[in-house]
Amino acid sequence: MKEVYLDNAATTPMTPEVIDEMTTQMKDAWGNASTGYSYGRNAKLVLENSRHVLAQSINADDNEIVITSGGTESDNTAIIQTAFARQKLGKHIITTAIEHEAVLKPLHFLEEHGFEVTYLPVDENGNISLTDFKAALRDDTILVTIMSGNNEVGSRMPIHEIGEILKDHQAWFHTDAVQAYGLLPIDVKADHIDMLSTSAHKLNGPKMIGFLYRRDGINFPSFIKGGDQETKRRAGTENVPAVAAFAKAVSIDTPEEKKRRQERYYHFKKKIVQGLRDNGVDFDVNGEIKPDNLNHVLNLWFKGISTYVMQTDLDLAGIAVSGGSACTAGSIEPSHVLTAMYGADSPRISQSIRISFGALNTDEDIDKLINAVVKIVNKLKKINGGEE
Numbered sequence: 138m139k140e141v142y143l144d145n146a147a148t149t150p151m152t153p154e155v156i157d158e159m160t161t162q163m164k165d166a167w168g169n170a171s172t173g174y175s176y177g178r179n180a181k182l183v184l185e186n187s188r189h190v191l192a193q194s195i196n197a198d199d200n201e202i203v204i205t206s207g208g209t210e211s212d213n214t215a216i217i218q219t220a221f222a223r224q225k226l227g228k229h230i231i232t233t234a235i236e237h238e239a240v241l242k243p244l245h246f247l248e249e250h251g252f253e254v255t256y257l258p259v260d261e262n263g264n265i266s267l268t269d270f271k272a273a274l275r276d277d278t279i280l281v282t283i284m285s286g287n288n289e290v291g292s293r294m295p296i297h298e299i300g301e302i303l304k305d306h307q308a309w310f311h312t313d314a315v316q317a318y319g320l321l322p323i324d325v326k327a328d329h330i331d332m333l334s335t336s337a338h339k340l341n342g343p344k345m346i347g348f349l350y351r352r353d354g355i356n357f358p359s360f361i362k363g364g365d366q367e368t369k370r371r372a373g374t375e376n377v378p379a380v381a382a383f384a385k386a387v388s389i390d391t392p393e394e395k396k397r398r399q400e401r402y403y404h405f406k407k408k409i410v411q412g413l414r415d416n417g418v419d420f421d422v423n424g425e426i427k428p429d430n431l432n433h434v435l436n437l438w439f440k441g442i443s444t445y446v447m448q449t450d451l452d453l454a455g456i457a458v459s460g461g462s463a464c465t466a467g468s469i470e471p472s473h474v475l476t477a478m479y480g481a482d483s484p485r486i487s488q489s490i491r492i493s494f495g496a497l498n499t500d501e502d503i504d505k506l507i508n509a510v511v512k513i514v515n516k517l518k519k520i521n522g523g524e525e
């Protein structure tokens with residue numbers, strides 16, 4: 138039986154066009170882009186053409202795109218370097234309770250170094266309130282880091298409104314767009330975004346490559362210390378074939394294609410919910426299903442069935458989904474996102490799974506998922522009345 142991959146928020150497979158581009162450039166553009174002879178010049182040309190594609194995709198200028206090793210490095214750089222470069226102006230930072238660890242851990246590190254962080258709460262749908270945001274903003278706030286869309290429940294943050302509010306404030310505005318970049322049109326100028334993180338492997342590109350958009354005028358030293366690559370903003374020899382493959386993935390993911398994917402994933406979500414309901418499965422959606430959320434993520438609570446059992450049984454049925462939480466040494470850590478939405482005592486924390494769609498998923502995959510879940514639920518009902 139063909140395996141079904143439904144964990145695209147974790148990572149996506151590289152598509153054939155992207156693999157072709159990468160292998161071509163591994164043969165043609167393997168030179169060091171910082172060298173002055175023909176091999177280097179050729180690599181540099183491929184690098185700069187790719188940078189142009191990446192810049193265009195968010196309405197940025199080419200010199201505002203700094204190639205990094207992906208979302209984690211981009212987030213770390215934006216947060217830690219901003220804090221240390223601007224500490225004379227204040228030590229206060231605003232974020233949300235449901236950011237990715239790549240944002241939360243650097244913030245915890247800064248707290249240990251005397252910075253103060255406000256974590257905006259979220260409601261049961263994973264949304265923050267602008268009133269809370271305005272109340273948290275202070276004269277000594279130097280950085281606001283708020284994700285564009287959440288990786289566990291797909292809720293979106295009011296990026297445009299926050300950008301408008303911060304236009305006349307000293308705080309720099311960073312957004313982690315790692316999940317949103319492949320699905321939403323992004324315009325850093327219209328939204329007054331100062332820094333934005335992306336990652337290629339979430340949109341069918343290679344892993345360990347991404348970029349940090351740094352608005353012209355955002356100045357801080359390179360986070361990674363070493364050579365003068367990326368106009369002294371990120372040391373280390375660029376992986377030109379991977380950057381070219383990233384640009385290829387981005388060029389396939391046109392605004393029209395993003396819109397098409399959003400609609401298609403919305404249809405998948407509704408189909409799953411309807412299919413499970415029709416078969417009497419006792420479940421609830423974590424968050425909400427609405428057309429303008431990040432539609433590739435669907436988080437479901439299967440009442441009375443532990444995350445571990447559902448995930449393992451689906452794996453045995455050839456379907457890969459996420460437990461929505463980190464699995465360390467056999468123990469499942471509770472999701473901080475679901476905890477922020479429903480409280481630490483909610484059964485949802487230990488009984489939910491995340492299903493996430495990608496460019497290669499078909500309606501047939503969705504049918505297989507529905508059938509498999511129904512079978513698992515009915516089997517468990519027979520064994521022990523559905524209780525774990």
Ligand SMILES: Cc1ncc(COP(=O)(O)O)c(C=O)c1O
Nearest residue numbers: 207208209237239288315316336
């Ligand atoms: C919202 C978000 N931010 C950051 C990251 C980290 O990105 P990367 O895997 O490229 O380091 C992820 C990856 O899961 C993510 O979903």
